Amino acid sequence: MPEAALHVGSGKVRELYALDADRLLLVASDRISTFDVVLPTEIPDKGRVLTGLSAFWFARTRNVCANHLVSLRPDGRSTECRRLEMLPIECVVRGYLAGSGWKDYTKTGAVCGHALPPGLLESAQLPEPIFTPATKATTGHDENIDRARAAELVGRDRLEEVERASIDLYRFASEYARERGIVIADTKFEFGLDDEGRLVLADEALTPDSSRFWPADEYGAGAAPTSFDKQFVRDYCESLGWDKTEPGPELPDDVVSGTRARYVEAFEPLTAVNFDHYLSDPEVVLR
Numbered sequence: 001m002p003e004a005a006l007h008v009g010s011g012k013v014r015e016l017y018a019l020d021a022d023r024l025l026l027v028a029s030d031r032i033s034t035f036d037v038v039l040p041t042e043i044p045d046k047g048r049v050l051t052g053l054s055a056f057w058f059a060r061t062r063n064v065c066a067n068h069l070v071s072l073r074p075d076g077r078s079t080e081c082r083r084l085e086m087l088p089i090e091c092v093v094r095g096y097l098a099g100s101g102w103k104d105y106t107k108t109g110a111v112c113g114h115a116l117p118p119g120l121l122e123s124a125q126l127p128e129p130i131f132t133p134a135t136k137a138t139t140g141h142d143e144n145i146d147r148a149r150a151a152e153l154v155g156r157d158r159l160e161e162v163e164r165a166s167i168d169l170y171r172f173a174s175e176y177a178r179e180r181g182i183v184i185a186d187t188k189f190e191f192g193l194d195d196e197g198r199l200v201l202a203d204e205a206l207t208p209d210s211s212r213f214w215p216a217d218e219y220g221a222g223a224a225p226t227s228f229d230k231q232f233v234r235d236y237c238e239s240l241g242w243d244k245t246e247p248g249p250e251l252p253d254d255v256v257s258g259t260r261a262r263y264v265e266a267f268e269p270l271t272a273v274n275f276d277h278y279l280s281d282p283e284v285v286l287r
């Protein structure tokens with residue numbers, strides 16, 4: 001980053017800088033986390049794949065919901081975006097029964113208050129995508145909240161608006177991805193408001209870090225599908241018998257190269273852009 005910019009926040013694998021009063025710079029690193037621990041080994045170009053995918057979705061969904069993207073930097077990993085007043089909830093949409101949703105269902109027959117038909121198998125597609133908001137935890141895991149709590153946090157009308165936008169975005173992207181060999185099982189959106197109080201999609205969107213991507217050809221209800229991007233990393237970590245506390249293990253070269261290839265294998269069919277072309281001209285994903 002050549003120009004003076006104030007560091008205003010860190011995610012597990014991303015950094016946020018203020019460019020001026022109304023512009024932020026979101027920078028995606030090549031760091032990878034598994035079992036909630038950031039590993040000491042980076043995956044080359046991971047930040048560029050996620051930034052390019054997010055920018056691609058922002059360009060494709062701007063008629064579904066306005067978004068914060070202003071421009072993509074030539075480094076392919078940095079996004080200039082509009083500074084917003086962020087809403088204090090995570091907007092999760094689930095189209096399939098996975099993760100905490102599956103656990104919830106086995107215990108209660110419902111997922112975050114959405115009653116579901118009996119007899120669904122793990123990973124089953126839901127009759128309709130469901131909206132399951134969560135609060136942003138500063139430490140540890142996001143906590144699912146019910147509609148009443150979400151309405152307290154953002155207001156009843158705003159909640160209806162973000163639910164509609166979240167489901168519309170998920171439907172658009174999951175249908176698009178399914179036709180290209182990728183199941184987006186669930187995803188998390190973050191929204192903010194502009195100066196006029198309009199709802200704007202922010203953060204990263206519809207990437208393997210903010211969503212569960214499954215390879216469609218391996219998908220079947222009744223089993224937990226492999227993760228599109230992190231399966232080699234998880235399998236390797238499991239093979240070590242690591243206890244999943246800090247510090248995480250270094251990754252060997254074959255796990256790094258295999259994982260990098262998986263990110264590129266998600267990027268290329270979705271964007272219809274050759275990844276080397278993206279590296280030489282990132283804006284190709286916006287056109």
Ligand code: PZK
Nearest residue numbers: 009010011014015016082083084202203
């Ligand atoms: C914002 N985060 C989370 C993400 C981090 C932190 N357009 C925006 N306007 C105002 N605030 C944010 C955004 C966005 N996006 C996002 N925190 C604030 C976050 C990535 C890296 F360090």
